[in-house]
Amino acid sequence: MSHKQFKSDGNIVAPYLLGLARSNPGLTVIEHDRVVFRTASAPGAGSPPKVTLVSGGGSGHEPTHAGFVGEGALDAIAAGAIFASPSTKQIFSAIKAVESPKGTLIIVKNYTGDIIHFGLAAERAKAAGMNIELVAVGDDVSVGKKKGSLVGRRGLGATVLVHKIAGAAAAHGLELAEVAKVAQSVVDNSATIAVSLDHCTVPGHKMENILGAGEYEIGMGIHNEPGTQKCSPLPSIPEVVEKMLPLVLGEDEDRAFVKFEPSDDVVLMVNNMGGMSNLEIGYATEVVSEHLIKKYHIVPKRTISGTFITALNGPGFGITLMNASKAGSDIIKFFDYPTTASGWNQTYHNSRDWDVLAEGKVPTAPPLKHLKNHKRCGVKADYDTFAKILKAGIARINEVEPKVTWYDTIAGDGDCGTTLVSGGEALSKAIDEHSLRLEDxxxxxxxxxxxxxxxxxxxxxxxxxxxxxxxxxxxxxxGDSQLTANTFKKASKSALDALYKYTRARPGFRTLIDALEPFVKTLNAGEGPRAAAKAAYDGAEKTKKMDALVGRASYVSKEEMSKLDDEGGLPDPGAVGLAALLDALVTAAGY
Structure with a gap:
């Protein structure tokens, strides 16, 4: 796992806020105080007064917090340095920027520094005559009730749900006490557990406390603090989800902060801690959903997936469950309410749009059936001979796969050999099932x-x-009545001409064409299948001395391509695979 990073002096928070506002109209930045506020929420901006929401905390959790400033969510945030609480002055500046006659709700994660600074800012605002309420978010279940009895739960994924749901409540015109009650209800009925393969890298700092190559941690926080369970070896996502769900669902009484029943309306959030790909997070979301539905009979009422609150580039994810049934009758309505906050990266859907998922099944459709051509051509073939030749080609592909894959790992994306094997496996299955019409x-x-x-x-x-x-x-x-080598010879040239309509690759471009065209040319010159197979092999060998002009290999540096210079050069893996296949087919056909 790479922990490389661009050089940095660490002073990237203020420029980040400016970049966010540059790409999100409606945001204003107080650069000196690292405050972002919704322009329409500023006193005198002309918008009808409403309860305003102020949040913030250390940076490094993006898109939280600044990414949740928008209509229907937060009104202002104060951003501290990376993993450090903003100062009381910064927070007070954020509160003043969106001061409202209806009052302000402060939302803060339950960490000591944040509670102290946001609490002090709240008291100063009250002393200045402002109407202020504060809600602390604590939803982490990794630390049990006994051990965490004094400090409470850490604020993790539910922070995002509080921002969104309380923001919608304020947009609906609720009074300050009512908005605060909604926010607290979300906190009280939410549970989160996170897992990570390693700790994150802080810009401008040397990487420290790296886990062992086979280790991971359950119960990770968002400030590079250790998890509560160090485990090994590295798991698959289904394996780690099996460990996480009992914790978040409160099967351990010491962690039973929130109870969930199959009849409850449950909101599921699968959050990327910053270093996982979108593909993996989407996969994790489906794994979590399937486990909830099949094992616990809990069908989430709403599911969101993506990057919401991070630990910089932390290579892990969190599972947050909120019991909306216990949180209040309007919670789902507020969840569905649209927002302009860029961090809420979910497409707006009204409540009816979600009905199709109410039974826990994703809408699917049958695959498009191939409309097979059933008109026989009159060119007869011997089924058994045809199948034997195909099987020989498949066997050769399996034999050369490691070599082809190795070549492609250097010169491409590493899948050339396995792709050929996948095709061979599918053909083997079809042969065994007698679903190929090889008699024609x-x-x-x-x-x-x-x-x-x-x-x-x-x-x-x-x-x-x-x-x-x-x-x-x-x-x-x-026009032939029997499939012979001569039939293939006549058809191979027109097939190559057809292929050339759809690819720019030609001999000399370092592709499988360097094996295919010599085969076709030699065959059509009347030199026979064996000579044609030899020409294909020679063509593949020649690619060792070629520069890649098309395909993925054209982007690979010459240094990488020179790794096999002592063996005469690195051949094109596609050409090597095709040459081996053609040789096997010709040999099996008796030439």
Missing amino acids: GALGIEDIAYIVEDSMGGTSGGLYSIYLSALAKGIRES
């Missing part, structure tokens, strides 16, 4: 083309499928 020359190859397209994917899958489809057309138009 054209229909058999059309079936192979469909399977290759479905199972291989990527650029190579597309190229193989185009060539095979055009090859089937050439065989259909050959």
Whole structure:
């Protein structure tokens, strides 16, 4: 796992706030105090008065806090240095920026520094005659009731839900005490547990306290503090979710802060701590959802997934559950209320839009069925011979896969060998199931083309499928009554011409074409299949001395490409794989 970072003197918070406002009209920055406020909420801005919401805390948790300033959410925030509370002066500046005759609710995470500074700012605002309420968010369940009895729960993912739901309550015109009650109710009925593979890197600081290569921590906070459970070896996401859900659901009585029943309206949030890919977070969301539904019979009423509150680039995620049934009758309505806050990265949906998910099933549709061509071509083939030749090609692909994958790891994205194997596995299954129409020359190859397209994917899958489809057309138009090497010879040239309509790759460009064209040319020169296979092999070998002009390899540095110079150079993996396949097919056909 990389912990490299761009050089930094650590002074990036104020420029971040300016960049946020530059890309979000309606925000104003008090640069000196590192305050962001909603322009429409400022005194004298002309908007009808409402309860205003002020939050903030240490930076490094983006998009929280500044990303939640917007209509229907927060009105102002004060940003401290990374993982450090803002000063009382900064917080008071944020409160003054959105002072309202209806009062202000301060939302703060339950950490000692934040409670002290935000509490002092609240008292100063009250002394100045302002109407102020403060709600502290504590939703972490990693520390049990006994150990955390004095300090309470840390503020984690539920902070985001409080920002959003209390902000909507204020937008609906509720009074300060009512908005505060809504916020506190969200806190009291929320539970969060987080997991991370490592600690985050702080800009401008040396990485410290790195976990071992096989270790991870459950109960991670958002300030680089250790988790409560150090575990090993590294788990899959389903495995770690199995460990996390009992904690967040309160199966351990010492962590039973919130009870959840199948009949409750539950909100699920799966939060990226900053260092996971969108793909992984989406996967984790589905894993958590399926576990909740199948094992606990809890169907979330609302589900949100994404990056909401982070620990900089922390490589982990958190699960937050809120019992909306216990939190109040309007909680779901406030959750659904639209907001302009950029950090709430969920598309607006009204309550009816969610009805389709009420039973816990995601809407799905059957795959598009291939409309197979059932018109026989008249070019007969021997099923058993055709199947034997295919199986030989598949066996050779499996044999060369490690080498092809290794080449592609250096020169591409590392999937060339496994892609070929995937195509071979799908074809093997079809042969075993006798679902290929191999007794007909054209229909058999059309079936192979469909399977290759479905199972291989990527650029190579597309190229193989185009060539095979055009090859089937050439065989259909050959006029032959029996599928022979001569039939393939005639069809191979027209298939290559068809392929060239869809790719710029040509011999010399370091692609599979460097093996395919020599094969086709040699075959059509009348030199026979064995010579054609040898030409394909020679073509693949020549790629060792070529510069990549197209494909992913064209982006790879010459230094990387030179790793195999002592072996004559690095060949193109696609060309190597195709040459091996063609050699196996020709050999199995008896040439």
